[in-house]
Amino acid sequence: MSLQLLILFLVIVLVALLGSRARRGRVRMWPLQRLLQTGTPFVFVGFLMGPQGFGLVPGGLLDQLRPIVILGFGWIGFLYGSHFEWRRIRRFGARMYGGGITESVVTMGVVGLAVYWVLPLLYPGMQEALREHVAVGLAACAGGTAPAGVFALTRQRGVSARDSELLRFFSAVDDLPPVLLLGVFFALWDVDGGGVASAPERLAMSVVLGTLLGLGSHLLLPSGRDSASHAFLLILGMGSLCAGAAEMLLLSPLFVAVLGGMVFANLSPRKEDIYGLMERREHTLYAVFLIVAGALFRWEAVRVVLLLAPGYVILRGAAKVAGAWLGTRGVLREGSVHGMLGTGLVFQGGMGLAIAVHLELNAGAAAGLFMTTVVLAVVLNDLIGLPIAVQALGRRRR
Amino acid sequence: MLEGSTHQLVMIILHDPAYLNDLLAALLEAGITNATVVESQGMGRLLSRDMPIFASFRHMFAGSKSYAYTVFAPVEDPSVTEHVVALATDVLREAPPSDRGLVLALPVARFVDLSEVPGGR
Amino acid sequence: MRLSRVGSRLLGVVVLLATAFTVRVLTAGTPVDGAADATMVLGFVLVISYLAGRVAIRVNLPSITGYLAVGVLFGPWVLAPVFSGITILSHEAAVSLQLLDGAALGLIALTAGGELKLSMVRERRRSIAWVVGGHVLVVAPGVAGVMMGLFYLMGGLPDVPTASMVAAAGMLGVTAVAKSPATTIAVIQEYKAKGPMTDLVLAVTVAKDVVVVTLFTVALAFALMAVEAGGGGAGVPALALRTAWEVLGSLALGLALGWILAQYARWVRAEMPLLVLALAFVSGGLNEAYHLSGLLVCMVAGFYVENFSEHGHTLIQAVEKHAQPLYIIFFTIAGAALDFGALAVAWPVAVGLALSRMAFTFLGTWFGARATGEPQAVRGLAWTGFIGQAGVTLGFAAVLADRLPAVGPTLRTVIVAAVALNQIAGPILFRWGLTRAGEAQTTA
Incomplete structure (x- = not known):
């Protein structure tokens, strides 16, 4: 095992080396360099090391890494939630939120229904519960937009100011519906049948746990002088405790942590x-997640690789365009916005991706489906997303 | 009011907002009471850090992403500059090297303190 | 309503304790996801131990004493019986956190090596050798003698022949030489200690790690011969080979790892936290496979990086900056592993073992330091740095229980009980020693 660990270590060194080279390069880069700037190389490394690659990360090690991944859910959720502070939220009109949420919900609806419809064609005889599970899960993975790509x-050059603002705003809020869906879904859907309470109770527990996370974090950090790293340690501890607790109770740690972050942001001075501390370290955390995601990838799901994933990417793209069109034209009533904003x-x-990792770790009979689909989608969108968007949105007459 | 003086302009570029208060306290200790603080962003950070990965709602607001501060402090006596450098070094010693920022001092060709101009009310 | 800082913190702790206990109660009796449990415990430990460390500082104790106290309190021995068996730091959770625990130890060892400056080692090599020699030649036989006497006073161990008793006493003497490098490093870093005594304690700590591994293996070979009366002798050459492999292999791998780290610090420099994490896992995984000493590998790597590369210093700094959570995890788990059950059973022998170990450590250190003309303060106080015992010694105890039939399990109980005493006394004594010697730079 240790030799494998050593190789793992060397590979990470190599990726970091490549990454640092790419970052020192010019801002306008050719596709391969841009690829290096995205998360794709980490996914690739994870895949190479995983059971499907050279098997450098045996299943046992992945299990041992799970506490760190669960802690990561707490961190990501808390960071996301803590952005939503009331005095900032109200700076935007209700219609803006309506637009962003419409975009996300339409995407989830279209993707979820399509996946639900296509699954029996790919996997004849799939059980109904599993079919629902996969459809809801893949829909939740599809709803959001990665802010890094939007930024x-x-x-x-060439993307109009209003379009830019809307894109940034939509990408900032369109993860909310998927997280909410996941929170409700996990409360309703008993993963292993070993749940400790009924569905409404579990939903209530999620809310209580999230509130306690925010309140506890606030109480542990009274105003005054703690060094930043100590404050960070306390938040990390509190987030880890609640994410672990949520996972133990078979609730969604992401949902709990997002709620906790919101409570914290509105209470704490x-x-x-x-924010600063968490954001400064998010890059490292994301790299770990990408590597884990890569290691969870499964080739043997050929039907996924050849049919489901490409279909998922195309459909999600189309749904995003439709959702954004509805959100801007229908809800926001802005005719001047680019029709292909999506x-x-x-x-x-x-x-x-965090949602996908979470689903995959709790996938049960659907093991491999989530990660394989989403990893391929992430990579494809990374590769083709920017050129297409620049083509569509950049040529607009002023 | 002095013209063509021995004045220097001390500029401190601070990459970690957490140290701002300590830094200003240190300036006060050095006898500087008229510093100006400007929120600023380093070029490298603009290029690399302003790429939120998980959450970007706060990035919608201008001024919410002040990763750096620039402090301008006019100094009359060059020895005070040395004192400021020593104090700033001390304050920022604990910060990670990439967040320490830099201190520079420029000669001032002309220095007019308008509050000392006679006249008016 | 305005709360004071302390009041607010206390309320926060209440929220956290209530959450953890409630979850434990709700999930009691149902199969639980071990990783989720470990994550919850990890969060609990980070917060509670950090605050306990702050309290410890307030009452002039090293913060690791606070971390250990949390481990003891929420481990299986103190609160668990009160709350009808609901243990927060359960054994299962501790096992799930093994990877992090091993990683913490590896990184602590890396900083230990990184604290050693080549020039200092060159300058003081005679003192280092004499003190290490003093420990081997005074502590091991001294403690073994006292233990033999104690066994004799107790009228011998039941059903154990004299030869085995001698072997057992001898093994207790040898394990008494072992100490916890992590404890020493943690206290030195907390008090930013600098000076001749700190340097000597550090260097001896690292050197002893090599010596103790060798000594233990050789002694075990002799003990096996004594116990099995001739039959055990056959394994000696193999054992010697394994020891040589463990020490030399670890040194070589440590150098290689150090070189890689140095190149990384020079050329790449990006993703430093990720590298540190990966490195920690590597060292954590080394122990089991290949029978290398992860501790030794990391110490050597740290020493190489600090002394033979221009940019390595930044790397050691990066590790030190993130050291606090590592200490918290490591020492809280160490506290939870302290076996008070064993102490309750074996306390007379354990107290004898701990006290004689302290006395002979003082003598051995004094003797070694005097022989090389170290100043009075170093002679009289350096021994305080060698008292803490933790993981390494517990590892030895497990090997003894495994390899020595008849006396092994008894030995383990005695050693584990004595470790509980030493690990509680060690950091407190060392803090006192550093302060008395005037080498502690900060009191907080």
């Missing part, structure tokens, strides 16, 4: 320090 796009929202990753 890269809006920095390109220390929130500014905490092409700028196809980027996948970030929260969507």
Whole structure:
């Protein structure tokens, strides 16, 4: 096992080396370099090391890494939730939120229904419960937009200011419906049949646990002088405790942590320090997640690789375009917004990937389906998303 | 009011907002009471860090992403500059090297303190 | 309503304790996801132990004493019986956190090596050798003698022949030489200690790690011969070979790892936290496979990086910066592993073992330091740095229980009980020693 660990270590060194080279390069880069800037190489490394690659990460090690992954859910959720502070939320009108949420919900609806419809064709005889599980899960992974991709796009010349603002706003809020869906879904859907309470009770427990996380974090960090790293340690501990607790109770740790982050941001005077600290380390955490995601990838799901994943990418893209069109034209009533705005929202990753990892770790009979589909989708969207969006949104007459 | 003086302009670029208060306290200790603080962003950080991965709602707001501060402090006596450098070094010693920022001092060709101009009310 | 800082913290702790206990009660009796349990325990430990460390500082104790106290309190011995068996730091959770625990130890060892400066080692090599020699030649036979006397006073061990008793006493003497490098490093870093005594304690700590592994293996070979009366002698050459492999292999791998780290620090520098994490897992995994000493590998790597590369220092700094959570995890788990059940059973022998170990450690250190003309303070106080015992010694105890039939399990109980005493006394004594010697730079 240790030799494998050593190789794992060397491979990480190599990736970091490549990554650092790419980052020192020019801002405008050719596709392979841009690829290096995205998360794809980490996924690839994870895949190479995983059971399907060279088997450097045996199943046992992945199990041992699970506490870190669960802690990661707590962190990601808390960071996401802590952005939503009331005095910031109200700076945007209700219609903006309506637009963003419409985009996300339409995407989830279209993707979820399509997956639900296509699954029996790919897997004849699939059980109904499993079919629902996979459809809901893949829908939840599809709803959000990776902000990193959007920020890269809006920095390109030619995208109008309003389009940029809407893209950024949509990508900032469209992870909320999937997280909510996941929270409810996990409360209703008993993963192993070993749940400790009824569905409404479990939903209530999620809410209580999230509130306790926010409240506890606030109480543990009274205003005054703690060094930043100590404050961070306390938040990390509190997040880890609640994410672990949620997972133990078969609730969604992401949902719990998002709620906790929201409560914290609206109570604590220390929130500014905490965002900064968490955000500064999110890159490392994301790399770990990408590597784990890669290791969970399964080739043997050929039907997924050849049919489901490409279909998923195309359908999700189309749904995003439709959802964004509905959100901007229908809800926001803005006729001047680019009709293809949704092409700028196809980027996948970030929260969507965290959701996928979470689903995969609790997949039961659906093992391999989530990760294989989403990993392929993340990579494909990384590769083709930006050029397509630039093409669609960049050429617009002023 | 002095013209063509020995004044220097000390600029401190601070990459970690957590140290701002300590730094200002140190300036006060050095006898500087008229510093100006500007929120700023380093070029490298603009390029690399402003790429939120998981959450970006706060990035919608200008001023919510002040990763750095720039402190301008006019100094009359060059020895005070040395003192400031020593104090800033001390304050930021604990910060990770990449977040320490830098201190620079420029000669000032002309220095007018408008509050000392006679006249008016 | 405005709460004071302390009041707010206390309420926060109440929220956290209530959450953890409630979850434990709700899931009692149902099969639980071990990783989720471990994550919850990890969070619990980070918060509670951190705060306990702060309290310890307030009452002039090293913060690791606070971490250990949390481990003891929420481990299986103190609160668990009160709450009808609901243990927060359960054994299962501790096992699930093994990877992190091993990683913490590896990184602590890396900083230990990184604290050693080549120039200092060169300058003080005679003192280092004499003190290590003093420990081997005074502590091991001294403690063994006292233990033999104690066994004799107790009228011998039931059903154990004299030869085995001598072997057992001898093994107790040899394990008494072992100490916890992590404890020493943690206290030195907490008090930012600097000075001749700190340097000597550090260097001896690292050197002893090599010596103790060798000594233990050789002694075990002799003990096996004595116990099995001739039959056990056959394994000696193989054992010697294994020891040589463990020590030399670890040294070589440590150098290789150090070189890689140095190149990384020079050329790449990106993703430093990820590298540190990966490194920690590597060292954690080394122990089991290949019978290498992860501790030794990391110490050597740290020493190489610090002394033979221009940029390595930044790497050691990066590790030290993230050291606090590592200490918290490591020492809280160590506290939870302290076996008070064993102490209750074997306390007379354990107290004898711990006290004689302290006395002979003092003598051995004094003797070694005097022979090389170390100043009075170092002669009289350096021994305080060698008292703490934890993982390494517990590992030895497990080997003894496994390899020595008849006396092994008894030995383990005695050693484990004595470790509980030593690990509680060690950090407190060392803090006192450093302060008395005037080498502690901060009191907080």
